[in-house]
Amino acid sequence: MERRGEFALITRIRECFETIGERDIEGIGDDCAVIPMAGEDRMVLTTDLLTEGIHFLLDATSPEELGRKSLAVNLSDVAAMGATPFASLLSVALPERLRGEWIDRFMEGYRELSARYGVALVGGDTTSSHSGLTVNVVALGRIRKDRIKRRSAASAGDLIVTTGVLGASAAGLRDILAGAFDTPLASVHRNPEPQIEEGAWLGERCEVHAMMDLSDGLASDLLHILRASGVAARVDSERIPVASGATLQDAVAGGEDYKLLFTVDPTAFDRLAIDFERRFGTSLCSFGTIEKGEPRIEWFGARAAICAASRGYTHF
């Protein structure tokens, strides 16, 4: 829900609103807000705004892909809380040139992902636009109170883990910007796969402490966990899982991988990794530890300088 560079504005807004409303709502500051429901149930919700020319280029993506991706990035935020998505809202400001077939194909992509995970479309808004296309999606999820994974739950000693290899999306974006739209990496960038089932599965495991999704790059996103938890991190530059065809810099600083990043009790990691691989057929990757200290990342190993020089993706 937030990105580097927007920090000053978001911090001002958060401070300005923190005294308004019910005390038991968790608002700005995590992947999702958390709304109390009766008993042990909680609702999580998140929103993402995508604008033409900033988040996507219409000539580099099909309408179906854009529809699918608009929902995918929000479902990823729900999964990052350990929750299961069940509904969405979709708002579209639509330029004249995109009516008819274009918006029908966009909706087909949105529908395909909705149907796969049983996510109902419960509302939205459509309007014309005199300028570019703008898409706003809200996703809602449900979770039991004691299963919620927050950014603030990392403890010194935890291992730092991702649910897969990183950097493929950034490498794919590089292909696209060079005019190669149909490479395997470009396809990864255009079709992000939110880890819905992995998120809900990790939500059930109490040895998983902090969790979030990787949308802005490891270096930037890990800092969110460190700041929220008041801890530091040591990351082994040689164990960061880099996707085939991507560079270490893509893995550290590239955005939109939509893998999950979490911290875990070190005594429970081996068991978790075995169970995860049995369930999903892919490996968990551990590449660092949470330490006491100020929120910063200490990169070590032979490739530490490359990591330290990298910065996460910035929207403005």
Place this chain on the structure above:
Amino acid sequence: MERRGEFALITRIRECFETIGERDIEGIGDDCAVIPMAGEDRMVLTTDLLTEGIHFLLDATSPEELGRKSLAVNLSDVAAMGATPFASLLSVALPERLRGEWIDRFMEGYRELSARYGVALVGGDTTSSHSGLTVNVVALGRIRKDRIKRRSAASAGDLIVTTGVLGASAAGLRDILAGAFDTPLASVHRNPEPQIEEGAWLGERCEVHAMMDLSDGLASDLLHILRASGVAARVDSERIPVASGATLQDAVAGGEDYKLLFTVDPTAFDRLAIDFERRFGTSLCSFGTIEKGEPRIEWFGARAAICAASRGYTHF
């Protein structure tokens, strides 16, 4: 949540998604979606997308007014269900020229209305925009299951009622478009007053059947109730409550009044009107009846021809 002219797209979307997701969610088709919660509680939610040049002109509104109005139109949809709003999400695509003081003033207006009704800002998204300003707001409300007011609940014999006079906003927009930004009517247009307390109060009254808010004009909005309920209406053209300074056509076809439109058991109306006036200091206005028949409005009385020639506001 929807407007005339968007019907074809929204109908296609609704049909295309109606088999996806949980059976007990009420989605597209009313002022808000209704989400089951435990026990007797329900959550309602709604979203509105406002785009520069379509819904507002930046030189005809102050930043504070636009911030306030962005939230107000959504709170009005929550009130229209009989529910009480408690949280919102705000997404803004912000052109470079509006950073700094402009967005701070926008947030001040948004905050003022949030604080008045205890509505927490629980999340959102901010991004830059290469073109115009776009604002998307989601509002959430709570209500007891048996209190929800749906568009589909009108019965033959019901009286048709509004919570106040109509047309002031349309007349104010006319002033603004003529360059007179500071008339009393222009101020009404720029500062819509959502009827939060009125909506929750009417929600408690079981004699109130169908309800919605007047955002697109009486002629257009009443048809939503008629179609959803499968009934017709007879409206007395001489009893439609027209705001001072507005025309009958403003009242029938003008948008953005944000008064509530509802139908009520005729035997209970006098008592309701007395109680409403005692509570809010303003009068309910009854000007028609629900009839058996196909969904259409029969205008009668001396000014029926003016009403019949009017059409509601259309976005595209």
